[in-house]
Amino acid sequence: MQNVRPLPQYLVGRYHGWKATSYAENSAWYRRLAEDGQRPRAMVISCCDSRVHVTSIFGADSGEFFIHRNIANLVPPYAPDGLQHGTSAAVEYAVTALHVAHLIVVGHTSCGGVAGCHAMCSGRAPELEEKSSFVGRWMDILRPGYERVKDLPEDQQVGALEREAVMVSIENLMTFPFVKTAVESGELSLHGIVHDIKNGTLMQAEDGGRRWAEI
Structure with a gap:
């Protein structure tokens, strides 16, 4: 070509x-x-953002992580509808073929996708509401998270929504039957973290996401 x-x-x-x-x-x-062949112990779902470099953060070598990246580190709900689902396919392969022991959703601060979702849901980004917007329709996944943060003080909403992007993804992961079975049998554990790009810290979800603590 x-x-x-x-x-x-x-x-x-x-x-x-x-x-x-x-x-x-x-x-x-x-x-x-x-x-x-590969035998990764963990799958990492992280954002496409070029500032998020999970292999460097964890000092990982080749073969250690099965990594999937997308806008705002989102996982859609389980939907076997015959359409193309890149993220769902990656999760299926990691859990059913590679048998990873850990599945880690990595969010981050200053996420453009999350900021766009906040703008869209609050009526300030009509272009993302268009049916032709791939970003907008992808960020629809995070609308339940917006509903949980919309009543917070405005200056706290985007930061809270960055954490919700992690928790909504973990909630959606549990709608996949093979993920739910693996978690309940103890073969798989789910983890949620948020990387602060500016200061290099990691916060992890505890108590079902009701608390976040620095690692």
Whole structure:
């Protein structure tokens, strides 16, 4: 296709640097991953935001995390309707094929998707209400969370909604029969955290999301 172009040179240079250092020093491990397949202990669902780098936060190596990223780290409710569901497919594969032991939803501060949802639900972003808006229809997933924060003081609503993006996703995960079965059998645990980009802290949900405590 005429629209496909070679990579920009800064990325090519970084690749060659990685291949000559990190890969060369761990080539046996990469061969093992290729030959034996992946056995990640955890799945991480995080935001697409370029500032959220979960492998760096947790010091993870290749093969440790099965990672899915989307706008505002959301999981939709279980809906076997024959449509295409990228996030649901990733969850199904992680739980039923890879048998991960932990499923971690990672939210973050200053999330543009959450801010957009807040603006949309409060009537300040009519463009997101359009049926043609992919972002708007995706952020509909978070409307129940908005209903839970809309009566807070206005300067607290977006921060609370960032936490709700995590909790709504965990609630929706439990609507998947294979997730519910794995959790109830003790084979899978669900975790919710929020990463503060500015100060580098992690807050985790406790007591069903009624409390958040710094890790």
